[in-house]
Amino acid sequence: MKLSNVCILLICHLTSFIPFITETTAFNLTLPHQHPDPEAVAEDVKRRVNASLSRRNLLSIQEKDQCQTGNPIDDCWRGDPNWANNLQRLADCAIGFGQGTLGGRGGQIYVVTDSSDHNPANPTPGTLRYAVIQDQPLWIIFSSDMVIKLKHELIFNSYKTIDGRGANVHITGNGCITLQHVTHIIIHNIHVHHCKPSGNTNIASSPTHVGRRGESDGDGISISGSQKIWIDHCSLSYCTDGLIDAILGSTAITISNNHFTHHNEVMLLGHNDKYTLDSGMQVTIAFNHFGVGLVQRMPRCRRGYIHVVNNDFTAWEMYAIGGSASPTINSQGNRYTAPADDNAKEVTKRVDTNEEEWAGWNWRTDEDMLVNGAFFVPSGAGLSEQYSKASSVEPRSARLITELTMNAGVFGDPRDDSGGISNPGFSGDGTGTVTPTTGTQGTGASGGDGDYFGMIFGSGSSLPQPPTSISLIFLSLLIILDLSIITNNGALLSFPLLSLFK
Known part of the structure; x- marks a missing residue:
């Protein structure tokens, strides 16, 4: 065999494995919307906080009370006295890894007028479920105060904003909020509580697709395989599993200005220790108030890069921040107040890992x-x-946490340490055209409780799996055979497999 033919053979073999090599690299290193420099994102958050606090210091006392709190998210939109006439301005205000989350920006304003949830497979126009499954971007608001008691999981389509400003909105019941394989979701100013497992039923995930759903796990907000997610100014409590869980290759997430109370396992970030795709998970946790009745997981992290900045941890029973599988945890400018229990003073917990292993975790x-x-x-x-010393921006001291987190949770809610603030309210229609909706005010039916969870939707989606070693062995064998051909000046070796090339 001539040398040119050997080279062609080798190139053909290697070319046939380019898709495999690309897939392997992507699996281990990248996710959609993963930022290539997470440290730069953390620095940008600090810069934004410092800039907002500097502006606050220059204002009069009256101006500070009216608008500038030093919290860069709130100052972004609340400083505009006409913010209610431009609701979608909120989409400009995210910081951290969720910055750039569009939600329903550019879409129509959709008004929820019906609080019922009678048929998850065929939702009624005017309901929240009908809105969140639509294919087009929507900015979803509420006609009045309402309690939406879900019959089953609320499955979202991409490019949606739930905006509870101006109304007192509660989402509760069976399943609660599920963000699975979607992008660009904003959830703002709503209560999520008393969520229970449910499922084994048909649920619509778009106007044209209804699929069989296994049992959910009872999370308040479940994020799975999704990117560009921003959860802001929500109050979460009393759910069966986590208040917020993000797993299975989710990234580009900001969790900000929320109020967490009365729960055991508050927040889980990462599917399991062996799920390497979560190495690309990047989450900003900022300006949240971790209040009364919390036990652990604020958050509990597996892999990924987690920036915990300017939060107020008022108590815990076991620990505040835990992790396994070598996540990077960057804790900056938080206030950690330990419980009275002398055995629970440590903020951190390395889960089921000995010190030899975790000593190198960042x-x-x-x-x-x-x-x-x-x-x-x-x-x-x-x-x-x-x-x-290498940090380019000095973080603001945690002594400013009271100002930065004073409005955490739903606006107007009472706090465990203060009376809260007045509801900002609104009188405008937003920037889009209001979608006509019909329906009557009602209460969703209650479904049965479940006791376990299955995350696969009826479309047949499955978890990404690492490539098998068989393919690597086969590629190595081909390369060895090609090299053997070259070194033997074209003389084929006497392996039975080589008869395929004769």
């Missing part, structure tokens, strides 16, 4: 305020003084 604390004996155990790069 967990760091920067300008955090540790109260009532709380202590944070850093590791890896977090132990190096050079890290904080």
